[in-house]
Amino acid sequence: MKMKFFTLKRLKRIMLYFFLTITMIFFLFPFYWIVTTSIQPNDQLYAPTPNFIPRDITFNNYVNILGAGKVNIAIALKNSLIVAAAVTVVCIVFGIFSAYAFARLKFRGSNIVFMGLIFAEMLPPVALLIPFYLIFKQLKKVGALMRIIVPVSLPGMVSSGVICFVFSMGEFMGAMAIVNVTRTQTLPLALAQFVTKYSIEYGNITASAVLAVIFPVVFVLIFQRYIVKGLTAGAVKE
């Protein structure tokens, strides 16, 4: 009875681990790739065959983007974090009060307002950017960061705080429409600059990508249980 080793159960287990491995490779490989790309010297990056394991390691790219080179990411990173933190606070505070109001108080027109919020979320963000762009063009006194915080909070006001943070770190379109001064750039904007201005220096690009990813990723890993609960609270019927 040598066949006992390959029971159906065993086979299913092997298949499970196999597909799980493929899945995890698919989802995690790009991260590995940008990390290894960011720590290789530029000449090795453009060699005919890519190195899956870096031959030489250098942190030049990080030095470049954090002050030495043409584009300074440090400011953008700081701005992104400030905006994200501010937006999160705003979202949580407003979210709690608004949610409470909708849940407990029955006031006239609460349904309409609720529908309005849903529309605001469904509406392509471009529509809301146009008024913000025009308004803030006139309000030159308002601090540049404030100009980002308010519109970025907008879609987030209906969501929960943690998701807010993730989304606001990713917020790109709004920031791009409103801010075109390098001094007050947020990270996604700075990254996009790499795309247009520096088409070749992928060492720098991937280094800034790594920096841009670290914060939301760490944040998500710490709070993932709450994220899952938040996302699924409405989705799963008890």
Added chain:
Amino acid sequence: MKTGIKRFFDFEQSNSKLVAVLVTPTLLLVMGVVAYPLIYSFVMSFGNVEFADIKAYNFVGFFQYIKVFTDPEFINSILISAKFVFFTVLTKLVLGTLIALMLKEKFIGRSITRALIIIPWATPSVVVGLMWKWMLHSKVGVINFILERLGIIQAYIPFLSERKFAMPFVILADVWQNTPFFVIIILAGLQTIPDDLYEAANMDGAGAVRSFFSITLPLVKFPLFISAILGTILSINAFDLFFVLTKGGPGNVTTSATLFAWNNAFKFYHLSYASAISYSILLISMLITVVYVVIMRRKEIE
């Protein structure tokens, strides 16, 4: 228990005035911040504003909207968005379910795996775009390298500059980023199904596939629908990936509806036209949502 609940409600009533005072101003503020741009842009769409010249606003009724729906470029962008939405949502639903099924099983490192799978979703879209742009690089991209080594392609292909490949790869990048979203929701739904149902079915002789279609699928209908609706709306409004990866693609092969709106707003500064485009997209989104809800209601009645 009843006395406990009653106490809770008494607490509610006696403090309701205080609560109202606290909540109302905040709510008004929220409504103001949200409502003002909404109304502003809505009014914009009935005007003829070009550039930042708001003073030149004239009310033109439905002029912009008629222009929108008779604009072949708009129709084209809607079709492109439709293609994008259809394929991404479908793929994410199927892949999401398969992965959720796998993650439901008990195995070593399951908690870590469940935590790690969320990471692509947490990545800023711009970064996702850059990641894939780099991997798809026409000269030194790792994907080209692997495909050539495997013999699938003969020479390196500049994927994002090729009409045939641009869209599929934007779809791939979106699937990579957003499948975890579906996985989380569907997995939560799967976990509400009690194991004894499967055991009972097993005893009656039902195989794995049969159990899936008869037990699993009906019971996760709601999470599937929710993730489908949310995923659809997110896909319709997807912008960052298109902007970073292709800026509209070779020609306008990947000019999605939102990218089209963006171009009109901040490239050509047809602000009123762009507003009308956005609200037209909203209209279409609403129609699609209604369709979804109708289908969902009907399936529940069955």
